[in-house]
Each structure stands twice: as C-alpha cells, then as structure tokens.
Amino acid sequence: MKLLKLFSVAIFIFVSSMCFYSCKTDSKTRRIENIENAVATLTIFTYDGKGESKFGLMNLGHSFLSISNMSQSDIIIGSYKLNSNESVCVGTWSIQEHFGVWYNVESNYIRLYEKYLGRLSVTKYLEENDIETICDFIATHDYWSPIYNCSYFAINLWNSVAKQNEKLDTYLIYSPSKLSSQLKTFQEYQINKSIKTNYDFGYFNETMFVSFNLEGDEYV
16 A cells, blocks of 8 residues: 555655646747847747658658848858848758758749648848858858757757757657647747748859759658
8 A cells, every 4th residue: 555655645746746847938038139230130939740741651840940131131041142131941851862961942832832830930130140150050060960950950949059058959850749848938939920032942053053943742
C-alpha cells in the first residue's frame, strides 16, 4: 500500500511538472526589442504540416524566413538585391536542382496555392550590421540535409542577429513543430502573416541567379 501511494505521488508530480512546463512554454512572456534606426525586418515562419497531411501521409511542415527592406536604399540578402520597400523569402530545400538556399519559393506557394495555412511567425527589426551578418550566414549555410534542414537554417539565421531575449532554442534534431511552440512564447507572434514578394523564385549558382516559374505542383 505504501509503495502504491509513493508511485501515485510520483505520477502526480510528473504530470504536474509536465503541465507546468507546457503552460510555461506556450505563455506569451517575451517581447521583441524595438530599434530606432532599423533598416529592415526579419520574420521567421513555421508551419507544422498538419493541415496538409493527406491519405495517412505525414507532412512534417516547413520553416523559412522573409526580409523586408524598410530603408530608401537597396540591400543585399545573400546575393539577392532587395529594393526599397520589397521583401524576399529565404529558406532551404531539398529540390533536385539545388539542395540549399532558395529565394521566394514559399511566398509563391502561398500566392498561388494558399499553402501553409495556420503558419506562425514572429518579426524583429534589423540594423545595418545585421544585414552583413545575414549575408555571411547564408554564404556559409547554403546546403540542406535531414539534420541541417529548413528549421535548422531558419532558427540559426534568426539567432545570428537576435537580441538575447529574442534567441530561440537549438536542438540536436530540428523540426517546424518544435519551432511553433517557441514562437508562441512571444507576445508579438502572428498567424498567417502575408508576404509580398517577387513572382520568380530560384537559387544562386555562385553569383548567377537561376530563375524558375511555378507551373503545376512539380516542386511541392
């Protein structure tokens, strides 16, 4: 009887601690820092894939980023020239033509096929020196693998320019669903934030942009 009581108490403590952890994880306790001299914004998006799972096939989702130029001058994101008041999506993909960084894939999927419905996002401000940091990060992370996947790229690029209170947890195994839980800890998180972008998408082969157009679902 005494052993049963001890076991019951242990279970109660475990369940209580897990509930406390879940509540703590999902509570909106963090804020994005304001920057007076911001030149751009960086948005991190994640989608857990649940709404696009079909016929018992699991969709693990996708994570990506977008950068919007708030300044009056052009800025360079990777090798991509971003004009004033324009935005660009950046994410990594395992597409046959290029396993690595692609530009504007996600925004065109949203525009044409209304994909990633239910996506979560958080937006932060960027200073001039942050743009150089992002360019350096893209140059050294233009690859994709099951370990170094889209969520790995999105989280670590974000962390490269994040203030201390804005930093996201890193993992041995990255996934869009883990990132979803983290974004919900920010008071500023949004659902289905829209993205304005160029209609073409593609990747860079060194300094040359290889452009594609979406026709059908060949790259889904």
